Amino acid sequence: MQAVKDKLSDMNAMRKAKNEARAEEKAEKEIAKARIEVAHEVRLAKEAEAVMDLHVAKAGQKAERELAKHNMSSSTTMNTHHPAGGPAPANAATNPPPVAAMAPPTNMPMAPPHGHGHGHGHI
Secondary structure, X not given: OHHHHHHHHHHHHHHHHHHHHHHHHHHHHHHHHHHHHHHHHHHXXXXXXXXXXXXXXXXXXXXXXXXXXXXXXXXXXXXXXXXXXXXXXXXXXXXXXXXXXXXOOOOOOOOOOOOOOOOOOOO
């Protein structure tokens, strides 16, 4: 009779150990899954940041071109309408103000985590 009780006790101990091991494995898998999801979100954020940096750079280049056009057209206008009748300063078109002073801000708020914040959902 004692042998049967010992056998049942051993079986219960094994069942308990297996259940604990399964629970631990499940928790580890959930942690690994969460890490993968975080890594995915970080990658998406880095890609979005790179796209934003590219847009800022393109906007800066466009601002430089527009400024150069404006300075060239205003320098020819200034030549014909200069109050003293003299030419515009020599560096008017070749030395525009730095674009950094005119570049769009880089501290723009990010879109909400689920969507890009203009009211409709994408599927």
